[in-house]
Amino acid sequence: MKSPIRPVIAQLKPSGISQVTALGLGNPDVLPLWFGETDLVTPPFIRKAAAQALEDGRTFYTNARGITPLREAISAFHKRTIGADIPIERITIPGAAMLAAVTALQMVCETGDNIVVVSPIWPNIFQAAKVVGAEPRLVRLEEDWNAGRWRLDMDKLFDACDERTKALFLASPGNPTGWMLTADEQKIILDFCRQRGIAILADEVYGTLVFDGSAHAPSFLSIADENDAVFGINSFSKPWAMTGWRVGWLVHPKSVENAAAAMAQCNNTGSTHFAQYGALAALSPEGEAFRASLLERCRAGRDVVEKWIGRQNRVRWMKPDGAFYGFLHVDGLKDSLGFCQRTVLDDHVGVSPGWAFSLGDPRDDSYLRICFAQDAARLEQALTRLEGAIRKL
Numbered sequence: 001m002k003s004p005i006r007p008v009i010a011q012l013k014p015s016g017i018s019q020v021t022a023l024g025l026g027n028p029d030v031l032p033l034w035f036g037e038t039d040l041v042t043p044p045f046i047r048k049a050a051a052q053a054l055e056d057g058r059t060f061y062t063n064a065r066g067i068t069p070l071r072e073a074i075s076a077f078h079k080r081t082i083g084a085d086i087p088i089e090r091i092t093i094p095g096a097a098m099l100a101a102v103t104a105l106q107m108v109c110e111t112g113d114n115i116v117v118v119s120p121i122w123p124n125i126f127q128a129a130k131v132v133g134a135e136p137r138l139v140r141l142e143e144d145w146n147a148g149r150w151r152l153d154m155d156k157l158f159d160a161c162d163e164r165t166k167a168l169f170l171a172s173p174g175n176p177t178g179w180m181l182t183a184d185e186q187k188i189i190l191d192f193c194r195q196r197g198i199a200i201l202a203d204e205v206y207g208t209l210v211f212d213g214s215a216h217a218p219s220f221l222s223i224a225d226e227n228d229a230v231f232g233i234n235s236f237s238k239p240w241a242m243t244g245w246r247v248g249w250l251v252h253p254k255s256v257e258n259a260a261a262a263m264a265q266c267n268n269t270g271s272t273h274f275a276q277y278g279a280l281a282a283l284s285p286e287g288e289a290f291r292a293s294l295l296e297r298c299r300a301g302r303d304v305v306e307k308w309i310g311r312q313n314r315v316r317w318m319k320p321d322g323a324f325y326g327f328l329h330v331d332g333l334k335d336s337l338g339f340c341q342r343t344v345l346d347d348h349v350g351v352s353p354g355w356a357f358s359l360g361d362p363r364d365d366s367y368l369r370i371c372f373a374q375d376a377a378r379l380e381q382a383l384t385r386l387e388g389a390i391r392k393l
């Protein structure tokens with residue numbers, strides 16, 4: 001029988017991460033470092049705010065672009081963290097960052113277009129590009145082991161663009177590398193995109209999780225004009241331990257406000273009403289204190305991983321500048337998916353295969369990703385198990 005769905009959808013495959021988690025999700029014996037989330041439950045004051053909203057009967061449809069107090073608080077957040085004036089007309093809350101990214105792609109791409117993506121990268125973006133009919137073209141960051149940093153080759157980035165390139169997708173700080181664009185690099189990229197009529201999809205979900213003491217990573221939103229084709233993708237998921245809430249936001253050019261409203265209607269008719277009140281509490285001073293404590297948890301986790309690496313002879317990394325991942329290079333590892341699958345079953349630790357983060361680029365098959373936003377003792381235990389698995393390689 002002829003498949004009822006579009007060929008591009010029929011060809012989608014589960015991500016490399018889910019091919020591992022399928023083997024051990026929910027198994028209490030497995031120590032999970034595979035997902036991009038902390039082990040902390042959303043803090044009580046946020047949960048209480050959402051519960052109160054439910055209690056108050058906030059169970060109806062609401063403005064599909066998001067409740068006004070939350071859009072105002074997001075506007076204030078951008079002012080506070082990056083000094084940018086982003087009026088609420090430029091802010092839409094379609095769901096979480098995943099839906100913000102899909103919405104931006106739907107707005108800028110059509111079948112036959114391509115988007116240039118700096119990799120290794122959060123793999124859902126490949127699927128999202130394909131769903132809208134666009135080809136994801138990868139430009140891989142390069143290892144500079146001497147400097148201990150990932151490096152973006154701008155010439156390669158620009159050479160990857162052609163007349164069908166509709167957008168660059170850059171996540172900074174990045175998942176899984178923790179690499180961060182500098183403000184100077186952002187200016188060069190913005191100039192190039194302005195000249196070529198290419199949109200920038202700036203994924204800043206880890207923007208406030210940076211280790212250099214600054215309030216926020218350099219942001220395209222602070223250098224773009226209100227009508228530049230810059231789309232800021234953001235979320236409550238990571239800094240406020242709210243991955244299950246599905247609330248995030250999209251900052252878009254002023255000129256596309258009506259289109260953003262129409263997209264919000266047809267994609268989800270807005271994010272969950274009472275959950276948005278939880279998100280509003282996250283942007284309070286109490287939320288800021290929680291975010292700061294989560295950052296300290298990440299810093300402590302990063303230290304644990306760094307010390308552990310110091311004792312390994314086959315593992316190295318480029319120490320991350322932001323986000324909460326270790327992207328670990330393991331000498332001799334060639335099949336990261338097979339390794340991670342064995343490790344769940346035999347060693348009871350869940351890690352993600354490097355292969356998943358760049359559409360199968362063989363260079364990433366020597367890497368594993370772990371999330372270190374975890375309780376330090378459990379993290380150490382998980383790393384000890386990982387060490388045992390690596391020894392068997």
Ligand SMILES: Cc1ncc(COP(=O)(O)O)c(C=O)c1O
Nearest residue numbers: 036096097098122171175235237
């Ligand atoms: C870079 C990046 N962007 C977006 C997301 C999605 O976040 P959300 O939970 O808000 O959909 C993730 C999740 O891992 C991510 O790592």
